[in-house]
Amino acid sequence: MSSARRSPLLSFTRSELRSAVESITFNPNPSPLPNDPDAPRKRWYHYLPLCGTLFMILGPQPSWLYVLVDFHLRTLNKPHLTVIHIAVSYTLTFMAFSSLIVCLARDPGPPNALSRLEGATSEGEDVDMREALMPNNDFSSPSKWCRKCWAPKPERTHHCSLCGRCVLKMDHHCPWIGAKCIGHRTYPAFLHFLVSVSLLSAYVSGVCGHALWYSFNHPFVVNEVTPIHELVLMFYGAVFALIVGSFACYHIYLISTNQTTLENISPFLLLRHLPPLPSTGHSLSDPPLEPELAFSQRRIVKDAHANVFLYNIGFRKNWAQAFGYTTKSQLLFRLWCGGASPGDGKIFPRNPRAEVMLSRLARELVELDDDR
Ligand SMILES: [Zn+2]
Ligand SMILES: [Zn+2]
Numbered sequence: 001m002s003s004a005r006r007s008p009l010l011s012f013t014r015s016e017l018r019s020a021v022e023s024i025t026f027n028p029n030p031s032p033l034p035n036d037p038d039a040p041r042k043r044w045y046h047y048l049p050l051c052g053t054l055f056m057i058l059g060p061q062p063s064w065l066y067v068l069v070d071f072h073l074r075t076l077n078k079p080h081l082t083v084i085h086i087a088v089s090y091t092l093t094f095m096a097f098s099s100l101i102v103c104l105a106r107d108p109g110p111p112n113a114l115s116r117l118e119g120a121t122s123e124g125e126d127v128d129m130r131e132a133l134m135p136n137n138d139f140s141s142p143s144k145w146c147r148k149c150w151a152p153k154p155e156r157t158h159h160c161s162l163c164g165r166c167v168l169k170m171d172h173h174c175p176w177i178g179a180k181c182i183g184h185r186t187y188p189a190f191l192h193f194l195v196s197v198s199l200l201s202a203y204v205s206g207v208c209g210h211a212l213w214y215s216f217n218h219p220f221v222v223n224e225v226t227p228i229h230e231l232v233l234m235f236y237g238a239v240f241a242l243i244v245g246s247f248a249c250y251h252i253y254l255i256s257t258n259q260t261t262l263e264n265i266s267p268f269l270l271l272r273h274l275p276p277l278p279s280t281g282h283s284l285s286d287p288p289l290e291p292e293l294a295f296s297q298r299r300i301v302k303d304a305h306a307n308v309f310l311y312n313i314g315f316r317k318n319w320a321q322a323f324g325y326t327t328k329s330q331l332l333f334r335l336w337c338g339g340a341s342p343g344d345g346k347i348f349p350r351n352p353r354a355e356v357m358l359s360r361l362a363r364e365l366v367e368l369d370d371d372r
Pocket of ligand 1: 146147148149150158159160164165166
């Protein structure tokens with residue numbers, strides 16, 4: 001930081017500032033109460049969908065074990081096949097529960113001020129108070145400042161009205177995993193959970209489909225109850241694999257193009273990223289607000305949204321941003337439970353092509369406004 005910008009009366013050493021900011025903003029045991037006083041309080045019934053999720057995974061276990069023991073062990077008399085099916089299905093179940101626990105237990109991404117101070121300059125170097133508390137951000141913009149939490153809002157951070165707080169790189173609010181948001185620190189675990197459940201469902205469905213086919217062809221060697229378990233499990237697994245697998249494929253697409261669910265389903269979020277509009281000759285705010293736009297302007301924003309991937313920096317880099325690892329132990333952790341995305345979740349490189357397209361969109365919006 002240049003000494004010319006530093007006020008002598010408002011100058012602090014890094015350690016002084018760190019302790020001051022820690023005492024103000026960092027709470028290692030954050031209160032479960034939301035920052036937003038208008039947010040709904042969490043009630044017991046908000047956990048019912050989570051109970052449903054657990055029941056849908058654990059409910060079919062007795063039937064599954066019955067099929068394995070009665071069909072594979074007694075009828076086929078193949079203990080090695082039974083062991084393989086038990087090992088594969090319970091490894092996938094264990095992985096699914098591990099990532100579910102990560103999603104439930106971890107904070108999805110608290111936007112506190114510490115990470116910017118850490119590593120920005122060396123210990124002992126003076127930091128201007130204005131610079132520390134008001135980093136290079138225009139807090140008058142609604143995308144940079146949360147008026148409900150009354151706190152800075154880093155890039156891609158959104159305020160969840162159900163949780164009553166801001167979440168770093170918020171993806172969506174998920175009722176099925178304890179009515180929590182999925183954000184920067186839980187997104188890989190969330191996708192890991194979806195993929196594990198999809199694979200588990202497909203595996204159980206495939207094994208039971210094969211067992212059912214065998215029962216049709218050898219009706220006198222199987223007992224009369226086992227095919228019913230096999231039929232139910234086959235359909236149950238197939239339906240789950242299709243539904244949860246579709247979500248998993250959607251999120252694989254989102255990671256490949258570096259979008260969050262919110263960014264993908266909200267075309268008018270693009271307006272926040274437009275370059276400054278000309279100061280005269282139009283009636284739009286800067287940045288423009290969705291209700292101000294005419295039908296034709298809304299249409300070009302939606303067209304642009306289908307083509308502008310603001311954070312898409314290439315397939316490999318997009319995946320590294322979500323699932324990156326540097327050591328083998330981190331890779332094992334990723335495979336076991338997904339974990340958190342690397343980085344502080346506050347700064348994201350932008351696609352240079354998207355900036356050009358945003359400039360064009362801004363020009364077209366102003367031109368259409370002039371024609372009205
Ligand atoms: Zn907020
Ligand atoms: Zn939420």
